[in-house]
Amino acid sequence: MTVTAAPAGTGASPAPTTTPGPARANRWEYPASAALLLATGLSYLYNLSANGWANSFYSAAIQAGSVSWKAFFFGSSDAANSITVDKAPASLWLMELSVRLFGLSSWSILVPQVLLGVATVALVRKIVRRSFGPAAGLIAGLALAVTPVFALMFRFNNPDALLVLLMVAAVWATTRALDDGRRRWLILTGTFIGFGFLAKQLQVMLVVPVLALVYLFAGPPRLGTRIAHLFAAGAAMVVAAGWWILAVELWPAGSRPYIGGSQHNSIIELTLDYNGLGRLNGNETGSVGPGGELPPGGNGMWGRTGITRMFDQMQGGQIAWLIPAALVALVAGLLLRGREGRTDRPRAQVLLWGGWLLVTGLVFSFMAGIFHQYYTVALAPAVAALVGIGAVLFWRERSRWWVRAAAALAVGLTTATAWMLLSRSAEFLPWLRWAVLAGGIAATVALLVPLPGRAAAAAAVLAATVGLAGPVAYTVDTLNTGHAGSIPTAGPNTGMFGGMRPPGMGGEMPGFLVGMDGGPGGMPGIDRGPGGMPGMNGGPGGMPGMTGGGTGPGGGAISGDDGRDGNRRGGTGGGFLNASSPSDALVALLRENGDAYTWAAATISANGAAGYQLATELPVMPIGGFNGSDPSPTLEQFQRYVAAGQIHYFLGGGSGPGGRQGTTAAISQWVADSFTAKEVDGVTLYDLTAPK
Numbered sequence: 001m002t003v004t005a006a007p008a009g010t011g012a013s014p015a016p017t018t019t020p021g022p023a024r025a026n027r028w029e030y031p032a033s034a035a036l037l038l039a040t041g042l043s044y045l046y047n048l049s050a051n052g053w054a055n056s057f058y059s060a061a062i063q064a065g066s067v068s069w070k071a072f073f074f075g076s077s078d079a080a081n082s083i084t085v086d087k088a089p090a091s092l093w094l095m096e097l098s099v100r101l102f103g104l105s106s107w108s109i110l111v112p113q114v115l116l117g118v119a120t121v122a123l124v125r126k127i128v129r130r131s132f133g134p135a136a137g138l139i140a141g142l143a144l145a146v147t148p149v150f151a152l153m154f155r156f157n158n159p160d161a162l163l164v165l166l167m168v169a170a171v172w173a174t175t176r177a178l179d180d181g182r183r184r185w186l187i188l189t190g191t192f193i194g195f196g197f198l199a200k201q202l203q204v205m206l207v208v209p210v211l212a213l214v215y216l217f218a219g220p221p222r223l224g225t226r227i228a229h230l231f232a233a234g235a236a237m238v239v240a241a242g243w244w245i246l247a248v249e250l251w252p253a254g255s256r257p258y259i260g261g262s263q264h265n266s267i268i269e270l271t272l273d274y275n276g277l278g279r280l281n282g283n284e285t286g287s288v289g290p291g292g293e294l295p296p297g298g299n300g301m302w303g304r305t306g307i308t309r310m311f312d313q314m315q316g317g318q319i320a321w322l323i324p325a326a327l328v329a330l331v332a333g334l335l336l337r338g339r340e341g342r343t344d345r346p347r348a349q350v351l352l353w354g355g356w357l358l359v360t361g362l363v364f365s366f367m368a369g370i371f372h373q374y375y376t377v378a379l380a381p382a383v384a385a386l387v388g389i390g391a392v393l394f395w396r397e398r399s400r401w402w403v404r405a406a407a408a409l410a411v412g413l414t415t416a417t418a419w420m421l422l423s424r425s426a427e428f429l430p431w432l433r434w435a436v437l438a439g440g441i442a443a444t445v446a447l448l449v450p451l452p453g454r455a456a457a458a459a460a461v462l463a464a465t466v467g468l469a470g471p472v473a474y475t476v477d478t479l480n481t482g483h484a485g486s487i488p489t490a491g492p493n494t495g496m497f498g499g500m501r502p503p504g505m506g507g508e509m510p511g512f513l514v515g516m517d518g519g520p521g522g523m524p525g526i527d528r529g530p531g532g533m534p535g536m537n538g539g540p541g542g543m544p545g546m547t548g549g550g551t552g553p554g555g556g557a558i559s560g561d562d563g564r565d566g567n568r569r570g571g572t573g574g575g576f577l578n579a580s581s582p583s584d585a586l587v588a589l590l591r592e593n594g595d596a597y598t599w600a601a602a603t604i605s606a607n608g609a610a611g612y613q614l615a616t617e618l619p620v621m622p623i624g625g626f627n628g629s630d631p632s633p634t635l636e637q638f639q640r641y642v643a644a645g646q647i648h649y650f651l652g653g654g655s656g657p658g659g660r661q662g663t664t665a666a667i668s669q670w671v672a673d674s675f676t677a678k679e680v681d682g683v684t685l686y687d688l689t690a691p692k
Contacts, residue, residue, distance in 0.1 A: 029134040033125065036138060040121050040145040043479060044114040044155050049106050050482030053614055054157045056579030057486060057626060058092065060610035061085045062157065063104055063617060065096035072096050074248070076257045077606050080598045080619035083632045085606070086261025086274065088244065090198035091159035104617060113161045117154025120165045121145050124381050127172050128388050130179075131346040139464075140388025148474040148490035149318035149373070150380040155479075156488055159200040160377050166196035167207050168381050171352055174211045178348045181220035183229045190233035194240020201275045203378065206363055208237075210355030218348040245271075258632035260606070260625040265632070282368035302371040309365040310376065316421050317491045319376035319383065321471045323361075324413035326383045329390020330354040332406045336393055350389060357382035373489050387467075395460060399450065408447040411463045415440025418470040428492040429473055440466045486577040486607070580611030580653065583681035587615045590649065594618040598646035602638075602688075604628050604664050608653065621647065624664040631663045638667050642688045650675070652684030 053059040057077075061084075065072035068079040075089025076082070085092075094112045102108040121141045129137030144150055153160045170192040177185035189211060196204030212230055219226040248256070248267045262270040277283075282302075303314055311320045330350060337347035360378055364371065394407040415436060422433035443466055446459035474491035483489075580603070582590070594600035594616060602621035603609050609622035623638070624630050633641065641647050650671045675686040 026134055029138075032138055033122075033134075033141075036125070036141050036145065037118055037122055040141075041114060041118045043145075044117055044151065045111070046479055047482075048110050048114070048155060051110060051155060052106055052482065052484050053579065053610075054106070054110060054155075054484055055486055055488075056484070056610035056614060057606050058085065058157045058159075059109055060579075060606070060613045060620075060622075061089075062092055062095045062099055062109055063614055064619070065089070065092055066099035066104065067617075071257075074257050077260065077609065077622050077625070078599070078613060078619040080621070081257040082599070082619075082621045083258040083606075083625050083630065084260045086270065086626050087159055088198040088201055088267075090195060090244075091162040091200065094162070095157060104614075109157055110155060113154050113157060116161045116165050117145075117150070120150075120154070120168055120381065123165070123168050123172055124385055127168070127175055127349070128385050130175060131349045132389050132392050136388040136392035138388075139391050140385045143322060143387045143468070143471075144380055144384035146468060146471045146475045147319065147321075147377075147380045147384060148471055148478055149377045151475045151478050152318075152483065152488055152490035153374055153377040156374075156483065158374065158488075160374060163196055163200040163204060164377055164381060166192045166199060167204060167356075167378065170196070170207060170211060171356070171381075174215060174352065175345075175349060177215060177229070178218055178220070178343070178345055181225075181229075183232055186215065186229040186233040187236040190236030190238075191240045193233075194237040194242070197237075197241035198244055201271050202279075203275075203375075206360045206378070207356050210352060210359055214348055214351045214355065218343050218345075218351070220343050258625075258630065260630055260632070263629075263631065279369035279371075280363070280367050302369065305366050305368060307362075307365055310361060310379070311417070311420070313424060314373050314489070315376055316417075317424070317474055318373050318489065319379050320417055320421060321474075322383050322387050322414060322467060323357075323379075324417055325390060325410040325467060326357060326386035328406055328410040328413065329386045329393070330357070332403065333386075333389055333393055336397060336403075350386070353382045353385040353389070357386065372487050374487070391460075391464070394447075395456075398456060401450075404448055404450065407463070408444045411440060411447060411466065412444040414467045415444065418466070422470055425492040428477065432469060432473055436466055436469050439469075484578070577607065579607050579614070580609070580651075580683075582612055582615050582683070586680050586683060586685075587612075589680060589685075590616045590618065594648065597648045598641070599648070601649040601651050602647050603651040603653070604668065608651070612651065623667055628664050629662065633667075634663055635666045635670060639670070645689060647688050650686040650688055652677075652686075653682075 061071070061075060061077050064076050064079040064081075068076070068081065070076070070081055071079050072093065073089070074081065075084045075087065075092055077085055094116075095109050098108045098112050099105075121144050124144050125137040125141035127137075128140040150164075153164075170189045173185050173189040173192060176182075177189065193204055193208060193211075212233075216223075216226055216230065219229070221229065245267055248259070253265055258265050259267050259270055261274045303309065304312060309315060310323060330353075333350040334347065334354075337344055337350065340347055357379060360382070364375060364379070390410065394403055394410070397403040398407070418436045418440070419433050422428075422436065426433075439462055443459055443463040446455075447463060451459060477492055478490040590600045590612060595618070598619065599621040600616060600618040601609075601612055602623055603612065604623050605628040606622035606626045609620040613620040621633075623633065625632060638647075671686050671688070674691050675688060676690070676692055677684050677686055679685070
């Protein structure tokens with residue numbers, strides 16, 4: 001034990017606080033830590049190129065930002081800056097710098113994400129170690145590295161990787177503030193949160209109430225000083241995020257790209273609506289459809305909401321493996337440290353991780369708007385940290401009967417969870433669930449008994465093996481599998497997007513996103529056939545396969561099912577959630593004199609444009625943004641671009657839920673009426689420099 005007094009000049013109470021000091025390093029700790037981080041990095045780099053462009057929507061923006069500093073600053077989808085992605089751009093910046101240095105490739109895009117993953121594991125280990133010792137830190141780091149959704153997202157180019165690292169960094173800074181009460185640590189906390197906002201906007205705010213309340217309760221200074229420190233942290237957060245928001249708001253709209261994901265070209269609207277409250281209540285303007293449960297009490301577009309959502313068919317295999325153990329560890333940790341002083345550092349850390357898990361988990365469980373399985377990566381650090389803390393506390397206090405009972409409960413619940421999750425993928429390593437069940441029962445019984453040293457250690461090793469067997473198996477499967485598209489999932493395929501499984505569809509996308517043909521799960525009022533909305537018959541901007549599952553003049557056939565990612569792949573022209581795949585002949589045609597135009601081509605939706613842009617490395621205008629529903633450009637703007645000779649081709653086959661109505665439909669119809677169509681390797685193409 002060490003006695004630490006508050007530093008002078010901080011306004012802290014003069015009374016000393018007794019807390020455990022940082023544990024001394026053992027001879028085995030540094031080699032073990034190095035081995036953990038090296039193994040994490042090498043395993044995440046393994047087979048990395050199998051992911052290709054990963055999420056082509058972001059890869060296209062990364063390509064744009066690597067050749068245009070303006071696109072870099074705004075997060076534009078194309079280097080000509082027609083529209084941005086539907087997030088703030090910070091998550092793209094490191095990858096764009098990598099592409100500037102090493103050229104455009106899958107590795108130059110994804111290796112920075114792997115490095116962020118190694119850094120996150122290292123930081124979680126460091127935080128947990130500070131209050132609970134090296135063994136707890138290593139267990140937490142290992143549990144995090146083998147969490148399937150964590151391994152998935154830190155080999156992918158979505159914004160979640162940087163978001164999670166910055167959330168963990170904010171916890172680290174807060175724990176330092178809890179150590180000595182210095183204001184600078186709270187300012188650093190606010191700075192990390194602010195930059196987290198620039199990665200994925202309001203999602204980072206889920207940890208803010210937890211950080212603030214724990215410091216308000218357990219911070220060393222007097223109450224008034226703690227409150228002042230929190231105001232300083234809030235100011236730092238506003239500055240760290242607000243400088244970019246202010247720049248976008250003050251920048252003349254006519255000389256910057258349209259703010260993708262908004263309906264009125266506003267970053268404030270994007271933040272508060274589509275990426276804000278709309279995610280909670282399901283009313284995202286410009287989204288793919290209504291949120292919530294459809295019908296009430298049933299599986300909706302984004303799956304069933306409720307307290308068990310993280311254990312459902314789609315989310316369970318991503319994150320649920322160790323949640324029961326983490327919750328038991330949370331309760332046990334608070335009980336064991338319950339009589340310590342207000343500023344007890346270990347208890348404060350348990351509160352930080354436990355608050356993160358509970359607040360974020362409950363929001364994810366009940367949010368009615370857009371929810372994807374990979375969002376659960378935001379729970380992984382809290383789960384892993386609590387597991388590491390709980391493992392060490394259970395071991396240290398195993399002489400108490402109720403601690404042994406709590407440890408047995410944690411292992412029993414973990415075994416039951418693993419059995420449930422592995423049963424959903426019964427063809428994947430069918431022996432594993434039986435081995436986990438047998439080992440789990442044996443470990444549960446053994447932990448209840450006060451065993452001598454070596455026998456207790458053997459029981460602990462068996463319990464750890466049981467707890468990690470399922471996550472490790474799913475993570476290995478994830479590393480061996482290529483993932484691409486907008487909605488990746490870790491582990492073997494156990495369901496489909498949104499938790500919906502219409503008859504006969506297996507792991508495919510719901511009918512409302514695949515064919516839009518009124519089939520099972522389809523959106524009401526959308527029918528196939530000649531009487532459909534503009535673009536429904538394969539005309540310009542139509543979705544691939546919109547004519548009853550074959551090919552139409554404007555779109556390629558649906559070429560297959562990517563069950564791993566919950567995405568149905570589109571043909572040459574792309575699908576709503578997958579990029580276009582142009583042939584060599586089409587790429588050569590687009591590149592011919594492509595530099596003479598502001599945009600080599602235009603097509604409906606960002607994913608429709610992404611494949612062409614990545615293949616040619618020329619700007620391709622994504623009309624309507626990600627969903628095809630953004631009013632950018634307007635018909636009049638598009639006509640002016642065409643009249644000025646700024647766009648060479650219009651490509652049919654791009655798709656999106658908003659691509660058959662409003663502005664995008666008007667542009668598609670005008671192109672069809674004004675220009676002659678020809679087909680190149682299954683893609684309908686209009687030369688906009690040669691009107692009828």
